Amino acid sequence: MNALALGILAAAGDSVSVDDGGFVSRPYCFAPGFAGFDGHFPGAPILPAVVQIQTVVAMAGGHAGVPLRLSSVESAKFLSPIRPDEAILVRFRICEVGGKPMHDAILTVAGKTASSFLLHLVPEESTS
Secondary structure, eight states: OOHHHHHHHHHBOSOOEEOTTOOEEEEEOOOTTOGGGTTSSTTSOOOOHHHHHHHHHHHHHHHHTSOEEEEEEEEEEEOSOOOTTOOEEEEEEEEEETTEEEEEEEEEETTEEEEEEEEEEEEOOOOO
C-alpha cells in the first residue's frame, strides 16, 4: 500500500453507518501532514479532487469486501475546498445509470456539500 492509500486509511473514522436511503457513511479527517496535501497548495493546502475520489473508492471497496478501482467518473462537482483537520462525512450509495452500477458519492463539511460525484467502480484485476 502506498503512502496516499495509507493516509486515507488513517484519516477514516471508526463508525460506518447505512441509512434508510442506502447511503453508506463514514467520517474522515485528514491531518495537515497527510501526503495528499503535498504541493496542493503550499501555505494554503486543500484536499485534491483525486484524493476525494480515491477516498470513496477505498471506502466502497472496504464496504464491499473487494478491492475496487475507478473505471470512470461520470460526473463531478467540487463546490468548496476541503482543508486539513476538517471533519468530512463521506457518503455513497450504489445506483444504476444507463444499465451500469454506479457509486453516487457526496462529501460534506459542516453539513454543506463540498463535492459530489458519480463513479463507475469495478473490481481490481487479480495480479496472481
